[in-house]
Amino acid sequence: MALGRSRLWLVVAVAFAASSCQTEDKGPQPRYTSAGRELTKTTAQNRSSGRFIEFRSRYALTYGHTYVVFGSADKNGRMINPEVAGLAPASEDAAPYVIGHFIPVPATTGETDGDLEEQYRSASWRVMLTDAEYNDTVAYIRKLQARSRLWEATVYNCNAFVADIAKHMGYKTPGIWLRPQQFITRLREMNT
Template identity: 40%
Template structure:
């Protein structure tokens, strides 16, 4: 019995030395802190913050653009003239003006102008507003280009103009304005419809 009791005591002491005691509250806190330090900061597995791109600003509705349109219309063999003005933010034409070189004196002045130079007007005539358009070439221009066009028309209006079917006709007038925009121009001896279509083909839309 004494030997058995001694063996039991010896075994209990050995078990106490081998098996660690359970952690107390303070011990658990320190162990958790050490584990946290060893593991490092937790990886951020959530989605990355999205980088917002600056939105493209739409053109304001009150933005002003400028245009020049070369036109031909019906007539004896047609007539070339220009329409110019502004475009609002919706593309609607505003402050529209007309200009072209046209012989004065009605049918007599027109027929005489095939032989001799005759006085001419740079202002629009009634037929420019009513007759069907046969060709049109539209150019959207900058404010600087528009200023050049209006200045050129102003100079032509300020000086006496002569019209002649071969030497200085409506195509010559339109060609002078086109050159202000650095456009290439076809022969001014073409009929107006072919002149305007040639202007478009040589310079693109």
Template identity: 45%
Template sequence: MLKPLAYASTGESRNPQVAKPYFISFRARTALSYGHSFVIFGKLDEHGRVPMDSHGVLRPDMAEIAGLHPATSSNVPYTIGHLLPVPSETGPSDGDSEQEYMTAQFTIPLTKAQYEDVAAYIHKRQKDSPVWHAVLYNCSGWIGEIAQHMGLKTPNSILFPKEYVEELKKMNT
């Protein structure tokens, strides 16, 4: 686990490629419902930014997407998931890689050691997050576990994704 606020400036070089060439970005995007929250993590581009192509689409050769959501694009499990837990997936969902759908983001530069720690934690969580529930275990709660692993303070996961990410950023900057 990372120490609380371990990503804060330590007086290292201001060049992100030297000091902290990796990142995690807690994000929220629009959806047909109240939105979706997820993380993008990987290596910063040559300008020290989250790697996007010229169309504002995430470069999959430099970053991964992880987020909790029902294991189908059908509305049926999503609707049932407001009453009962439903099977989940923890990879990307439609719209996660496109900048135009983002409503909030909180990006943290990471050292190689910090990145390796958080990436390993995310991959472990992807293997043992079998259900989604709109209130009890949702996408914001899932990314909140990642933030807590990093030593960050987290808001209540019942907030809508946009508000959750905005509050996460406010609590940790």
């Protein structure tokens, strides 16, 4: 009976992974910026420091990638020395990516090729933060990066990594089996 259940789990996991690949991305979505939660006159003034986190997705040869960009922005909204955090297989070779659809593979949690290139951005939602909110969020990201050593497409993927950050910030999150563009769009829609 246990063998039958494990096979059933494998079939379900593969079905989820395959179903997430069946939809197609739309063209690049507009940029969205939110002032954050509970905007009052005081927090609006505190958010003028330009600190932000941007939940973002980009196109890729496969179904895309979800990650966050964080840092400071100038008065025109341009990023100043942005940092990137996301979860992806720790190799540019395709083999670990394919294997990671069945078993966990070693992961990287930093910037990957194309993350900051505008032509690959498929969706984004920037949230302006107070200094205290920013410091708390960045501290959490650093802890998450330190403990996230494996990537597996159906259990802990780039969407799950970003969802952990969003949940820490108090946001509701969609399911992790969406395509990255859909994940970021739904994340924004659920919280604005």
